[in-house]
Amino acid sequence: MSRQSDGDSLRARALKGGVYLTVRHGAMVLLGLVGALFLTRILGPANYGLYNSVAAIFTYMVTIGKMGVNVYLVRERRDAPLELFHLAFWWLLGYGLLLTIVIGGVMLVLGHYWVRTEGFIPVLLTLLGGLPLALVSAVPLALLERELDYRKTALVEIGAQVAFYCAAIPMALTGFGVWAMVAGFWASQLITVSGFFVASRYRPRRFWNRAELRPMLRYGFSVALSDWIYQSQNLAPSMLLLPLAGSEAMGYVALARRFQSMLTFVKGATSRLSVPAFARIQDDTARLIRAIQEVMQLQTLALGILFAAFAAAGTFVLPYVLGQRWDIPSLLMVFTLMGTRTLLGALFSIQTSALLVKKQTTLVMKANTIYIVLLFSLTYFGLILSPPEYRLLVFNCADLVAIVPGYWMRHLGVRRHIGRIQYGVTLLWTGGMIAALLAPWLGWWLYLVAAGLLGQPASLRQMREILGMLAQARRGG
Numbered sequence: 001m002s003r004q005s006d007g008d009s010l011r012a013r014a015l016k017g018g019v020y021l022t023v024r025h026g027a028m029v030l031l032g033l034v035g036a037l038f039l040t041r042i043l044g045p046a047n048y049g050l051y052n053s054v055a056a057i058f059t060y061m062v063t064i065g066k067m068g069v070n071v072y073l074v075r076e077r078r079d080a081p082l083e084l085f086h087l088a089f090w091w092l093l094g095y096g097l098l099l100t101i102v103i104g105g106v107m108l109v110l111g112h113y114w115v116r117t118e119g120f121i122p123v124l125l126t127l128l129g130g131l132p133l134a135l136v137s138a139v140p141l142a143l144l145e146r147e148l149d150y151r152k153t154a155l156v157e158i159g160a161q162v163a164f165y166c167a168a169i170p171m172a173l174t175g176f177g178v179w180a181m182v183a184g185f186w187a188s189q190l191i192t193v194s195g196f197f198v199a200s201r202y203r204p205r206r207f208w209n210r211a212e213l214r215p216m217l218r219y220g221f222s223v224a225l226s227d228w229i230y231q232s233q234n235l236a237p238s239m240l241l242l243p244l245a246g247s248e249a250m251g252y253v254a255l256a257r258r259f260q261s262m263l264t265f266v267k268g269a270t271s272r273l274s275v276p277a278f279a280r281i282q283d284d285t286a287r288l289i290r291a292i293q294e295v296m297q298l299q300t301l302a303l304g305i306l307f308a309a310f311a312a313a314g315t316f317v318l319p320y321v322l323g324q325r326w327d328i329p330s331l332l333m334v335f336t337l338m339g340t341r342t343l344l345g346a347l348f349s350i351q352t353s354a355l356l357v358k359k360q361t362t363l364v365m366k367a368n369t370i371y372i373v374l375l376f377s378l379t380y381f382g383l384i385l386s387p388p389e390y391r392l393l394v395f396n397c398a399d400l401v402a403i404v405p406g407y408w409m410r411h412l413g414v415r416r417h418i419g420r421i422q423y424g425v426t427l428l429w430t431g432g433m434i435a436a437l438l439a440p441w442l443g444w445w446l447y448l449v450a451a452g453l454l455g456q457p458a459s460l461r462q463m464r465e466i467l468g469m470l471a472q473a474r475r476g477g
Contacts, residue, residue, distance in 0.1 A: 035165035036258050037321045040251075042172040043180070044325045049251030050119055051181040052258075053238040058127045061103055063231045065096050065135040068220030071356070073142035086207035088216065089139045096132035104128050115243050119178055126182055130189045137193045140200035156195030164188040223356060226365035229372050233399070236379050244383045245391045252327075252392055256334040260342060263306040289419045292354050296426050297466055299346040304433025307339040308450070315440045330392055336441045337396040340434050341403060347423065347430060348407040351414045363413040367406035374402035425462045428453050 040048050069088050076084065104125055111121040144153050168184030176183070197203075242250045311332060318328045355364050378398035386394045414421055432453035439446035453459070
């Protein structure tokens with residue numbers, strides 16, 4: 001088979017995988033949205049904020065525990081022996097158990113002396129018990145991602161989402177409060193772990209080899225260190241907003257993030273797809289640049305439409321859905337600022353995947369470090385100095401400002417180590433989508449700005465090309 005045929009085949013498989021993730025996840029957005037709205041209406045901001053502050057810590061501990069081993073397994077050569085995956089399984093299991101004990105002790109101290117929020121410690125310890133299971137599930141997931149088999153992974157993740165609400169909503173209705181969401185967490189966790197093992201048909205076997213473990217951890221740590229730094233952004237609400245502004249403020253941030261996580265399934269699909277796909281074409285600069293640009297355009301177009309539509313509809317719908325316990329203008333303000341940040345990130349997050357594939361982990365780590373230092377500094381001093389009624393606005397503005405230098409560093413890194421990215425039409429789309437997102441908050445006249453940017457001939461032409469490419473990939477599947 002020729003090199004051109006190989007390239008066309010890879011592109012078709014990658015697009016097919018992206019379509020599977022996008023369509024399957026998109027079909028579940030309505031279910032997830034209805035479930036989340038129903039649950040939050042029952043629980044209110046305080047309970048919802050408390051659970052999500054704890055869940056953010058758990059998610060970060062999963063990132064710490066994986067230690068980049070999952071990326072190593074996905075990126076490893078095609079003929080890698082199965083013993084490598086057995087080795088990763090036993091390492092993740094042992095490390096996960098140790099991490100659970102250590103972090104549990106640390107959080108007991110922090111919860112008592114810094115957070116000082118009722119229910120924080122028992123809920124956190126209950127969730128931490130699931131850490132080893134979450135870590136070992138990375139092994140069968142890596143096997144599926146190596147084959148770009150995103151149909152199975154999407155089905156498992158959808159099942160986990162359904163299990164969460166099936167467990168949480170009945171308990172919330174019977175008055176269990178925050179513990180209803182804890183029950184949903186465990187139901188989701190068990191479905192995720194068992195589902196990945198069944199879908200991949202992976203069964204761990206006894207195997208241990210220190211010599212093979214060293215390169216895995218060496219590479220994994222180099223990738224993980226940067227990710228640890230970047231993902232520590234998710235600790236800012238739990239460690240700063242919760243103790244300084246209260247669980248209700250945390251609830252607004254958590255619900256806005258929940259809405260965004262349901263609407264950003266395209267970003268998650270393309271980001272997950274990019275590492276194995278980019279790894280296969282990393283030595284062909286022209287194809288790699290083209291792939292980066294196509295993914296940037298797909299993310300910007302899809303995310304912008306979803307965010308703008310949600311903000312416009314939410315102004316009229318959310319007051320009736322969430323009830324009087326929620327301040328809808330504050331919620332939409334947080335959602336709008338987060339959406340603006342995410343749309344800017346659509347230009348650069350995929351470049352991070354390309355830089356990691358090209359082994360530019362130090363550059364990514366520096367960009368992430370600058371972001372985290374700025375985020376925690378601006379957030380802490382902003383929350384301390386601002387009046388209580390402005391703390392939600394200050395928190396989200398701090399995040400938006402802090403990320404800009406890191407994005408610029410990624411842009412320069414791709415330009416130096418890969419090649420020049422043509423932003424062109426993508427910038428028009430970004431500006432238009434941000435204007436449409438801000439319109440319900442700042443003024444409806446911004447829709448005219450959005451129409452002017454998105455209606456440019458070059459913009460319309462590129463939109464037709466992207467949609468045609470996705471339609472072709474769907475027909476090929």
